[in-house]
Amino acid sequence: MAEGALVGVVKGITEKAGNLVAQEIGLLWGVKDGIKKLGDTVLTISAVIQDAEKKQQHNNQVRVWLERLNDTLYEADDLLDDIYTEALRREVMTRNKKAKEVRIFFSKSNQLAFGLKMGHKVKEMNERLDAIKNAKGFHLDERPVETQVGGYRVRETHSFVRTEAVIGRDNDKEEIIKILLDPNVEESLLILPIVGLGGMGKTTLAQLIFNDNEIQNSFEQKLWVCVSDDFEVKVIVKKILECAQSMKPEDLEMNTLINDLKKEIDGKRYILVLDDVWNEDPKKWLNLKDLLMGGARGSRILVTTRNNRVAKITKTIQPYLLEGLDKEKSWVLFKQMAFENGQEPEKSIFKVVGKEILERCKGVPLAIRTIGSLLYFKNTEKEWLSFKDSELSKVPQEENDILPTLKLSYDHLPSYLKQCFAYCCLFPKDYKIHKQTLIQMWMAQGFIRPLNQNHCLEDAGHEYIMDLLWRSFFQEVEMDKDNNILQFKMHDLMHDLAKLVAGSYSTTCYSEEEIIDEKTLHVSFGGQSQSQIPSSMFKSRRIRTLIFHGQLWPLGQQKLIYNSALVTSFKFIRLLDLVNMDSQTLSFALYYQIAL
Numbered sequence: 001m002a003e004g005a006l007v008g009v010v011k012g013i014t015e016k017a018g019n020l021v022a023q024e025i026g027l028l029w030g031v032k033d034g035i036k037k038l039g040d041t042v043l044t045i046s047a048v049i050q051d052a053e054k055k056q057q058h059n060n061q062v063r064v065w066l067e068r069l070n071d072t073l074y075e076a077d078d079l080l081d082d083i084y085t086e087a088l089r090r091e092v093m094t095r096n097k098k099a100k101e102v103r104i105f106f107s108k109s110n111q112l113a114f115g116l117k118m119g120h121k122v123k124e125m126n127e128r129l130d131a132i133k134n135a136k137g138f139h140l141d142e143r144p145v146e147t148q149v150g151g152y153r154v155r156e157t158h159s160f161v162r163t164e165a166v167i168g169r170d171n172d173k174e175e176i177i178k179i180l181l182d183p184n185v186e187e188s189l190l191i192l193p194i195v196g197l198g199g200m201g202k203t204t205l206a207q208l209i210f211n212d213n214e215i216q217n218s219f220e221q222k223l224w225v226c227v228s229d230d231f232e233v234k235v236i237v238k239k240i241l242e243c244a245q246s247m248k249p250e251d252l253e254m255n256t257l258i259n260d261l262k263k264e265i266d267g268k269r270y271i272l273v274l275d276d277v278w279n280e281d282p283k284k285w286l287n288l289k290d291l292l293m294g295g296a297r298g299s300r301i302l303v304t305t306r307n308n309r310v311a312k313i314t315k316t317i318q319p320y321l322l323e324g325l326d327k328e329k330s331w332v333l334f335k336q337m338a339f340e341n342g343q344e345p346e347k348s349i350f351k352v353v354g355k356e357i358l359e360r361c362k363g364v365p366l367a368i369r370t371i372g373s374l375l376y377f378k379n380t381e382k383e384w385l386s387f388k389d390s391e392l393s394k395v396p397q398e399e400n401d402i403l404p405t406l407k408l409s410y411d412h413l414p415s416y417l418k419q420c421f422a423y424c425c426l427f428p429k430d431y432k433i434h435k436q437t438l439i440q441m442w443m444a445q446g447f448i449r450p451l452n453q454n455h456c457l458e459d460a461g462h463e464y465i466m467d468l469l470w471r472s473f474f475q476e477v478e479m480d481k482d483n484n485i486l487q488f489k490m491h492d493l494m495h496d497l498a499k500l501v502a503g504s505y506s507t508t509c510y511s512e513e514e515i516i517d518e519k520t521l522h523v524s525f526g527g528q529s530q531s532q533i534p535s536s537m538f539k540s541r542r543i544r545t546l547i548f549h550g551q552l553w554p555l556g557q558q559k560l561i562y563n564s565a566l567v568t569s570f571k572f573i574r575l576l577d578l579v580n581m582d583s584q585t586l587s588f589a590l591y592y593q594i595a596l
Contacts, residue, residue: 007415009073010046012446014039016080034122041129076125078572168329173208180300193303193311196322198493199366199402202304206273221270226430231279233288266294277305285313324363337372353384367402369472370409420447425498425506426524432487444575547577
């Protein structure tokens with residue numbers, strides 16, 4: 001279930017129902033009362049949604065009820081979209097008499113039949129919602145629909161510089177640089193893995209090392225590649241070349257890529273960072289390593305990984321184990337995140353409780369940041385004690401997994417931020433998310449609502465992003481010369497969290513074998529390789545987002561264009577991104593879709 005999204009859907013339904021009734025479009029089909037009743041019923045149910053989402057973790061009956069409500073609300077939203085679209089079409093046709101000449105081509109063939117059909121659907125939807133409302137009976141607490149302020153403490157300014165500050169890694173940095181620059185190393189190509197738990201700061205440490213002046217001045221060629229889940233030699237070589245040449249390779253033939261790689265590294269002393277490696281296949285690693293052996297003596301490869309087996313496969317010397325921050329450094333970082341201006345409050349109880357909470361963070365910087373940010377918005381002793389005893393104590397303690405702890409920080413987000421964050425799972429891991437593009441994507445889905453009439457959607461979207469940055473859901477911010485945010489990334493653990501909370505409602509496809517649930521709303525095609533459209537996608541009828549981050553095989557493009565079943569499933573599409581299809585195919589695809 002896409003947790004936290006229901007409040008946004010509720011607002012969308014009630015606004016659309018209100019607009020339709022106000023325009024009296026329902027009178028044309030005799031369903032005005034039905035639409036009004038639908039909006040009222042949804043508003044009534046919304047009073048218990050937040051409590052139900054909280055209790056579903058420990059109550060299977062509530063979870064099933066929420067799943068049933070979730071499906072029904074999305075279908076109700078789609079139904080009102082259908083009615084609203086026809087209302088707009090009628091308004092256009094009424095204003096433009098000449099448009100009547102093409103009326104049959106663009107509209108439903110029988111307006112009376114369409115009206116009757118919508119009337120039956122509204123009645124059926126009201127019956128389903130009534131059944132859900134009457135089946136509640138779980139002693140759920142009612143509360144008003146959440147406002148934009150969300151009842152939490154609001155920061156006067158948003159400063160994410162502190163979240164990017166690195167605490168307690170100076171010794172690790174100096175020690176690794178010493179290893180990399182050791183002139184007595186026998187290997188011509190030294191490969192050093194940095195191993196540690198997710199969220200421990202391996203990538204941040206590697207960045208500190210990579211950007212150090214001594215490192216920068218010691219190598220002719222400096223290369224950085226994020227590998228993540230997609231360990232394909234061709235893809236990695238392309239990324240290395242893109243880094244070296246500051247542009248994407250034009251010729252994608254493997255022989256050409258290999259020759260270009262040799263030109264960039266052969267005979268040169270280079271340093272290459274392979275960030276976030278998961279590959280456990282020795283053959284794949286050796287295939288890549290063979291291509292990287294041409295550098296001058298003293299070349300270095302730094303590998304970051306959570307996986308000890310990866311470190312064993314890649315290393316030429318003993319891996320560097322990155323451990324958690326000690327208690328003193330953990331407290332320094334926690335104070336920066338949890339207290340105003342990083343200053344301890346006068347009441348000692350906050351320090352006592354804070355240090356007890358820190359023990360559950362295991363010295364993991366990402367966990368400390370997110371939990372500290374969460375507690376910043378809790379002002380009283382009672383709130384801190386309640387969080388420690390009633391919430392944190394129930395989180396399962398997995399030795400190598402901090403995801404359950406991070407999930408707590410998500411649970412405390414306002415609902416409108418929950419759905420915005422979950423939606424970001426559609427981006428591939430390590431993807432540079434363009435700020436303005438993300439805001440527009442949220443706007444297309446109706447996720448953003450301004451605080452007041454003078455507050456535009458773009459400004460509200462900016463506030464959403466600043467809030468998520470502060471809470472460490474985003475990181476690695478890039479700015480322009482005027483200090484305006486251009487783009488940022490998600491930590492791979494945060495990406496895992498986004499996928500977890502989005503559930504089956506959002507899917508990222510990497511192969512034709514991917515399974516797309518019939519309930520799926522948002523679909524993206526990710527990765528660096530070309531992919532095909534999975535057959536399971538043809539079963540979906542509710543897709544609202546379709547994005548292509550990678551390229552489609554020609555067969556996949558043919559499916560997209562010629563299969564009417566897929567095209568008609570775009571009925572409720574709100575965001576269609578075909579940027580990676582060639583212009584000729586794209587033009588034909590759009591022509592074909594309009595013609596339908």
